[in-house]
Amino acid sequence: MSKIDQANKEAVDKMMKSRPVWVDIGRAKDVIPGMKDNLFLHAGPPITWDRMSGPLKGAIIGGLIYEGKAKDEREAEELAASGEIEFAPCHHHNAVGPMAGVTTPSQMVFIIEDKEWGGNTFSNMNEGYGKVLRYGAYDDEVLNRLMWLDEVYASVLKEAVKLSGGMDMKSIIAQALHMGDDAHNRNRATTSLFIRTIAPFVVETEWGKKTDYDAPRLDLTNVSEYFGKNKATAAAEVLAFMHSNDLTSLNAIMAACKSMALAAHGVENSTVVTTMARNGTDFGIRVSSTGDKWFTAPANVPDGLYFSGFKSSDANRDIGDSVITETVGVGGFAMAAAPAIVNFIGGSPADAFDATNEMYEITVTENNNFNIPAMDFKGTPTGIDVRKVVEKNIVPRINTGIAHKDPGVGQVGAGIVKPPMEMFIDALKELAK
Amino acid sequence: METLFDQELVVINMGLEDFAKTLKERGTRVMHVRWQPPAQGDADLLSLLDKLK
Structure with missing residues (x-):
């Protein structure tokens, strides 16, 4: 190894x-x-x-x-x-x-x-x-x-x-x-x-x-x-x-996930992502062995279902720290555990299984705490490896709420968003130095 | 080889999914394999990945 x-x-x-x-x-x-x-x-x-x-x-x-x-x-x-x-x-x-x-x-x-x-x-x-x-x-x-x-x-x-x-x-x-x-x-x-x-x-x-x-x-x-x-x-x-x-x-769940992500941070030579987060303008990641350095790129607009009266042009760019859940192997990575979610974000139950299966391609291991009954209790895909993201050209799968781009309006829908690949490429370059 | 097209065609498609979709729409049995060249074939990225093995 x-x-x-x-x-x-x-x-x-x-x-x-x-x-x-x-x-x-x-x-x-x-x-x-x-x-x-x-x-x-x-x-x-x-x-x-x-x-x-x-x-x-x-x-x-x-x-x-x-x-x-x-x-x-x-x-x-x-x-x-x-x-x-x-x-x-x-x-x-x-x-x-x-x-x-x-x-x-x-x-x-x-x-x-x-x-x-x-x-x-x-x-x-x-x-x-x-x-x-x-x-x-x-x-x-x-x-x-x-x-x-x-x-x-x-x-x-x-x-x-x-x-x-x-x-x-x-x-x-x-x-x-x-x-x-x-x-x-x-x-x-x-x-x-x-x-x-x-x-x-x-x-x-x-x-x-x-x-x-x-x-x-x-x-x-x-x-x-x-x-x-x-x-x-x-x-x-x-x-x-x-x-x-x-x-x-x-x-409270997010803070618990932050606790798990923090535990994985600061391991020398590790290429595991320990932070993913968006501020509504930029998406940023941090990696276990690269300290407090952020790798950022413009956040994308989520693709999803909109509440009555709203449309995609109302949407703000991706925002929130809730992607800490995906960082530790749940959320979009555990979609197969939650097929009913497709009512909320679009797609079919089969898509939920595809999403989880795809995340095994870019992660280090199967989680030994969180598992999915419908996949023979297989552990959720856990620990995003920057190298695998770049090599496979697969970005982490994220489920998210969609905010209106104007202040004061609130949530206008929910869907799926892709983090920008540039952040992972920048992180890879830093790791290879 | 000569008898290939006398049998039911069963296709394994790698890479571009549209080929699989078109065949499926015509009733052909298709297994699609998602595959992309590593790092999209970018030589610089492949050399970085090599360093990080």
Whole structure:
């Protein structure tokens, strides 16, 4: 076995041995290393304000208003362009965020601890569907929901996860792949397991027993009808919100995947990809043995199905850190586990199997944690090898949501996107130096 | 060889998938093999890949 093959085996073994456990929730500026009052994190590789796409700019504007640093859009844009606010990739702080990925200093974040290798990874709370900050929306409805998530939802879940002793995220992903999820675009099983695991502790929390609290309340119709308006406990509201949002578990799953990817980073001679991420303008990758260097190229526009009233010319370029799932062998790589997903992104169930089969061509191994029942429990293709991507001319398969190119509109569809090959060629050139 | 075209044609197609599709549309049994020249035949990339074996 060559020294590169040995290094790749070591990197992928470390990835698969990582044991991410959700242990706590904390405020970003208190728990994320290097986070500070004027630092805003975003998805993808580094980018300056002037090059940001519509949805990312919208999320930054919303974040500045949410943090009380600007009172309206105009002030927020001036401040963002002034240089007083610093921007950095979530990935530079061991964090990940779906779509725009904007994480502000006051936001509450999941804390995932790697029980095998040590260290924490982070992601903020998922806001649900429709008009949300991560797609660049920032009206009062969006900001009020963020306030509720950070002050009520996160407080209840923080207490609940402490009572539970922690949630093994790898076990949740492994089970969900047996229940029709890919752990990226289809999260119905993942979120059901997440709720089932935490619910007994949610109802036992002190915070959850409150019916009167000083934060904007959500309009959860089913809860209001049952308990009477504003009479439900916070626990009932939290559980109802979790149930209303299939993406409830996604951010914690992504942080768990970040934990696995991080474990594989920094192995000398390894050609395994340890970061893939997009900021809505550029796609970027990082490789295990090339340190913090990003290899970037213009992101492509996803090809997919559009919600009624929208078309491909409305779409923004590919955006978000959620491709961390594919980086560790789930998401698009586990499509064969989730044939129902084709309803959402187009194609046939046979295409889902083709997608997974093709990914074995560019990966190091079969995952020993995540497997696919319909493929005789074969492990998912894991550990993208830059050499194989270039040699086979096959890029990683990615499932993704599609954001409107203008800030404030939100999600307009979902589909498949191809990362640009140039990044892998640039990485190959660097590795060969 | 002379008898080849007297039998049912069963084709293995490598590379360009359109050839397989056309035959399939005409009712011919086809097995398509996805194959591309390594690194698209780019000599510079092939030499880099050689260094990274």
